Amino acid sequence: MRIAVPNKGRLHDPTVELLERAGLHVKNGADRKLYADTVDPDVTILFARAADIPEYVRDGAAEVGITGLDQMRESGHELDELVDLEFGSCRLVLAAPEDGDITSVEDVAGKTVATEFPTVARDYFAKKGIDADVVEVTGATELTPHVEMADAIIDITSTGTTLRVNRLAIVDEVLESSVRLFAHPDVVDDPKVEQLVTAFRSVLAAEDKRYLMMNAPRDRLDDIREVLPGLGGPTVMDVAGDDAVAVHAVVDERHVFEVVNDLKDVGASGILVTEIERLVE
Ligand SMILES: Nc1ncnc2c1ncn2[C@@H]1O[C@H](COP(=O)(O)OP(=O)(O)OP(=O)(O)O)[C@@H](O)[C@H]1O
Numbered sequence: 001m002r003i004a005v006p007n008k009g010r011l012h013d014p015t016v017e018l019l020e021r022a023g024l025h026v027k028n029g030a031d032r033k034l035y036a037d038t039v040d041p042d043v044t045i046l047f048a049r050a051a052d053i054p055e056y057v058r059d060g061a062a063e064v065g066i067t068g069l070d071q072m073r074e075s076g077h078e079l080d081e082l083v084d085l086e087f088g089s090c091r092l093v094l095a096a097p098e099d100g101d102i103t104s105v106e107d108v109a110g111k112t113v114a115t116e117f118p119t120v121a122r123d124y125f126a127k128k129g130i131d132a133d134v135v136e137v138t139g140a141t142e143l144t145p146h147v148e149m150a151d152a153i154i155d156i157t158s159t160g161t162t163l164r165v166n167r168l169a170i171v172d173e174v175l176e177s178s179v180r181l182f183a184h185p186d187v188v189d190d191p192k193v194e195q196l197v198t199a200f201r202s203v204l205a206a207e208d209k210r211y212l213m214m215n216a217p218r219d220r221l222d223d224i225r226e227v228l229p230g231l232g233g234p235t236v237m238d239v240a241g242d243d244a245v246a247v248h249a250v251v252d253e254r255h256v257f258e259v260v261n262d263l264k265d266v267g268a269s270g271i272l273v274t275e276i277e278r279l280v281e
């Protein structure tokens, strides 16, 4: 199985990190190398531009690909989306000069809109029934309304800083995007693809969970069980030659602070909190 992965830019590092956490360590991948093996002899990585990944998958050069939903939509290809990988979150928005007269999408009729996403932009205006002139640029889109190249833009925003420093205001949201695992429709039932989906889901499931370990007097066990909602309840082990037990449990990250305090109150000691790499349910 070949997985197409962004070769550079902001999506490269988190994607490689995700593969590592999913147990697919990338071997002999070096800077500028365009393919790499993994610890799994059946899995190869192809490094491609984020924007080209839908094309690689559609053509069958790779069975699956990891890239932003925005890139997928822009490609116009119909691939199957298997997992939302929950990073690279951003919004594609219609934006116009703060002090100008474009304050709704209707105001863009007959005007010029610059974007790196012409396909997405044209689809959006078609759906809204607005006739706007879409011009394609390849970067620094935020500049175009200030040099009379465009009246408005459709561009990516996440923190909003770039729009703000360029005195642009959001008029409408066009698309909410994050990085997804996409597959060619012919391979979605392939066992290797299913394994990959399980591995990625296990990384996501572990992300907001923590593993708790502690010692406790045996006679406090009932109280401890009450405090630990746990995934299927805590694991309890005898501590040799002692009237104590070791208790292990998986807890939601957001509950850890409260749970640790409650555990101490009911007599637990030596409480360890660790991250979980993967959680296969
Ligand atoms: N500011 C951002 N915040 C979050 N995600 C973003 C942001 N900008 C882009 N993305 C996501 O990353 C994808 C890749 O962006 P892009 O191709 O621009 O790469 P890059 O990291 O900016 O590198 P370069 O533009 O130098 O090639 C976008 O399609 C989008 O899904």
Ligand SMILES: O=P(O)(O)OC[C@H]1O[C@H](OP(=O)(O)OP(=O)(O)O)[C@H](O)[C@@H]1O
Pocket: 139, 140, 142, 155, 156, 157, 158, 159, 160, 161, 162, 163
């Ligand atoms: O809302 P913000 O957090 O400011 O992010 C938005 C900016 O991020 C992206 O640019 P990027 O940094 O990728 O530069 P690029 O234009 O070279 O791709 C995007 O094209 C916006 O310009």
Ligand SMILES: [Mg+2]
Pocket: none
């Ligand atoms: Mg960019």
